[in-house]
Amino acid sequence: PVLAPANAPTARSPLPRDIFAVDLRRFPKLGSKSPEELVELPQADPSRTQELRQAELKRQVAALRLEGTVTGPASAAFINGTCLAQGASYRGFKVVQVTEQSVQLEREGIQLELRMPD
Numbered sequence: 001p002v003l004a005p006a007n008a009p010t011a012r013s014p015l016p017r018d019i020f021a022v023d024l025r026r027f028p029k030l031g032s033k034s035p036e037e038l039v040e041l042p043q044a045d046p047s048r049t050q051e052l053r054q055a056e057l058k059r060q061v062a063a064l065r066l067e068g069t070v071t072g073p074a075s076a077a078f079i080n081g082t083c084l085a086q087g088a089s090y091r092g093f094k095v096v097q098v099t100e101q102s103v104q105l106e107r108e109g110i111q112l113e114l115r116m117p118d
Contacts, residue, residue, distance in 0.1 A: 066078070
């Protein structure tokens with residue numbers, strides 16, 4: 001038989017404390033402060049956030065393939081096998097300008113260039 005320590009509660013004896021009682025000493029009093037004011041959260045650097053977003057968009061544009069362009073009154077670009085007129089959108093990018101060797105794409109106010117492969 002396994003013997004329990006002498007001070008251990010047994011199935012018949014009550015616990016020395018109420019296990020469901022909340023110990024208010026462990027929680028700060030809110031008073032006039034909101035929970036957000038009690039915890040200081042780091043603020044994101046807007047310029048760094050913009051840099052990260054621009055890098056992500058560049059990565060997405062690099063995954064696209066410009067296969068050809070048609071310039072003139074009805075300019076168009078062939079991206080990943082899809083013919084897109086100027087002003088059309090593809091995967092969230094708007095075709096802003098089409099030239100002989102490249103296409104200007106815009107998304108979230110950021111313009112990026114997609115060039116023909118060499």
